[in-house]
Amino acid sequence: MKRLSVAVVGCGSGGPATAAMLARAGHDVVLLEEAPKLTAVGAGILLQPTGMEVLLELGVLDRILDHGSPVHRLHGVSASGRAVLDIPYADIEDGVHGLGMYRPTLLTILVDAMADHGAELELGCAVKRIERRGSRSWLIDDRGRRRGPFDLVVLADGARSDLRKRLGLERRAQIYPWGALFFIGEEPAERASSTLSQVFRGSGTFVGLLPTGRAIDGHGSRMSLFWSVRNDRVSQWRKLGLEHLREQVVSLMPEAEAVVEQIPSMEALMHARYLDVVLDRLWMPGIVCLGDHAHAMSPQLGQGVNMALLDAQALATAIDESEHLSAALSAFDAARRDHLDFYQPVNRLATPFFQSDHAPLGWFRDLALAQVSRVPLLRRQQALTMAGLKTGPLTHRPVSRAVRAALLRHEARSQRQFEAGAVSTSHW
Ligand SMILES: Cc1cc2nc3c(=O)[nH]c(=O)nc-3n(C[C@H](O)[C@H](O)[C@H](O)COP(=O)(O)OP(=O)(O)OC[C@H]3O[C@@H](n4cnc5c(N)ncnc54)[C@H](O)[C@@H]3O)c2cc1C
Known part of the structure; x- marks a missing residue:
């Protein structure tokens, strides 16, 4: 593929990861963010081995691990104290775990990676319109400024995107109550x-x-x-x-x-607030949608950031391996299909069991999940689902060897530091 001129809209998680990956591949990338300064708003997030694989490819996983909190299990009980969920990551493989992250930290690390690879960042630029002429696009912001032309516009402007409706790709965009x-x-x-x-x-x-x-x-x-x-x-x-x-x-x-x-x-x-967003497809000529813009979900399964990172990786790979841009965007859509087609319906189905006005759904959840947790085969499926690894009801991708090795290395290093700290404290 020739060198592309790319505009990425939105500096959340999918946007900067995409900008970093495409700039690293030699494309000219500018990221436009409406906020006047970088502030990641939102609760802490749980990074899964899937998202970590992308961060490893970007060369930032060690820095991420230095700042995250290892999460080894998901544990849920009912108000009466009865175990409902008990999902250890070790059910997938020893040494594998999730990572609790502070959003602004993830953002800083992704933006640093972007800068290292030569992508530009422009803050205070709220994109309001996309104009297409021939095979190229121009972006118009809230102050009427035009930027472009671009070969590719990446829409990573989140669940509440104003641009989504105008593209005509939206099949569903519903706010959960x-x-x-x-x-x-x-x-x-x-x-x-x-x-x-x-x-x-x-x-x-x-x-x-x-x-x-x-x-x-x-x-x-x-x-x-x-x-x-x-x-x-x-x-x-x-x-x-x-x-x-x-x-x-x-x-x-x-x-x-x-x-x-x-x-x-x-x-x-x-x-x-959470939205449930489904697009008919993730692209149209010269424009591609990713992250929450394309497939926002409730956070019941905690996959959103990980999905946005996987999108970034899949898009960069598709562009790298295709001769023409439309072929690349179509390949990107196909590459993400299995994963999205599993997680979106499962997440939609699970949400009312955790958050709704229908109390019997909660009782059923407590009974059913407590049983599932007792059957090792089913518990492993729960763990694979939590880790973002499922690609279908009966299929999953493996944890990347390199990610597992990085986790084990980091754990050994933390253990050594802890022991050194403990020794010097006792000396003191
Ligand atoms: C309570 C809660 C808990 C969650 N927990 C988890 C979790 O544990 N694990 C997990 O993986 N996910 C979790 N999520 C989901 C996760 O937050 C999202 O899936 C993720 O942030 C999506 O990233 P994104 O880059 O697509 O969009 P966002 O992070 O929403 O970023 C979009 C960016 O685009 C900018 N923007 C918007 N419009 C424009 C415009 N017109 N022009 C320029 N810029 C624009 C915005 O300012 C923003 O910076 C949680 C969500 C919630 C609400």
């Missing part, structure tokens, strides 16, 4: 955890705690707290006040107390 209030606090050193913990009451209430890694220049680890809410009850929750929320959370999950205590006010809790 339920979302979450979340807060990111300091992880209490004495309670350092490597588990994503959840407690459920029916289908209407759940609380979750995710170890969230470190800020790029910070020392202490962070912890994200999630509280499920119906979107139309958020203002009611805010009015009920912090003391009420604290009581509710701590009565369900006593170990969340140290994080809840750090919430300064109800306004410090951020409200996340």
Whole structure:
């Protein structure tokens, strides 16, 4: 493929990863982001081995591992204390784990990778329109400025994209009635955890705690707290006040107390809404859609960032291996199909069992998942699903050897550092 002139719209996770990969392959890339400065908004995220494979290819996995919190299992119980979910990553393979990350840290590392490979970043540029003439595109921003021409426009502008509707590729874009209030606090050193913990009451209430890694220049680890809410009850929750929320959370999950205590006010809790987005296809001539713009889901299976990273990798590979741009975009769509066709319906199906007004769905979930957790074969399927590795009901991709090796190397190094620290502390 000839050297392309590429505009990427949106600097979340899929955008900078794509920009870095395409710039590394020798294309001219500019990334346009509407925010005037780089701030990744949102709860902590769980990186899966799939997303880590892309970060490894970009040469940033070691830096990511240095800043993340290893998550070895997902553990969920009902309000009565009965085990509902217990999914260790070790069911996939020893040494494999997820990684809790602080979003701004992931963003900084991706943007540094972009800069290293020569992609440009322009902030404060909200793209409002795309003009196509022949095989080239121009982008018009909110101040009427035109940029272009570009051979390829990559739309990575997230779930709430204004541009999506205009392209005519949208089959579905629905807001879920339920979302979450979340807060990111300091992880209490004495309670350092490597588990994503959840407690459920029916289908209407759940609380979750995710170890969230470190800020790029910070020392202490962070912890994200999630509280499920119906979107139309958020203002009611805010009015009920912090003391009420604290009581509710701590009565369900006593170990969340140290994080809840750090919430300064109800306004410090951020409200996340989720969308379910499906496109007829991921591209049209000269334009390709990826990340949440193309396939936003509720975060029940925690795959969104990982999917956006996989998109970036698949697009770069397709462009590298194709002679013509349209062939590359079609190959990209085909490469992502199995994965999307598995995760989108499963996620849609699972969501009301965790967040809905239908309490019996929650009871059924508790019974069914508790049984599944007892059957090793099914539990492994759960682990593969959580790790983002499924490509169909009966198929999955393996964990990359190189990712597993990097995880083991990092764990050994952390262990050595810990022992060295312990020795010097006892000497002191
Ligand atoms: C509560 C919650 C928890 C989650 N937990 C996880 C998890 O554990 N693991 C996981 O993998 N995923 C998780 N997700 C999902 C994940 O956040 C998304 O899937 C992911 O951020 C999508 O990345 P993206 O790059 O496609 O879009 P985004 O991260 O949304 O980035 C889009 C960017 O585009 C910019 N933009 C928008 N419009 C324009 C425009 N017109 N012009 C220029 N720029 C524009 C925005 O400012 C933004 O920077 C979670 C989501 C929520 C809500």
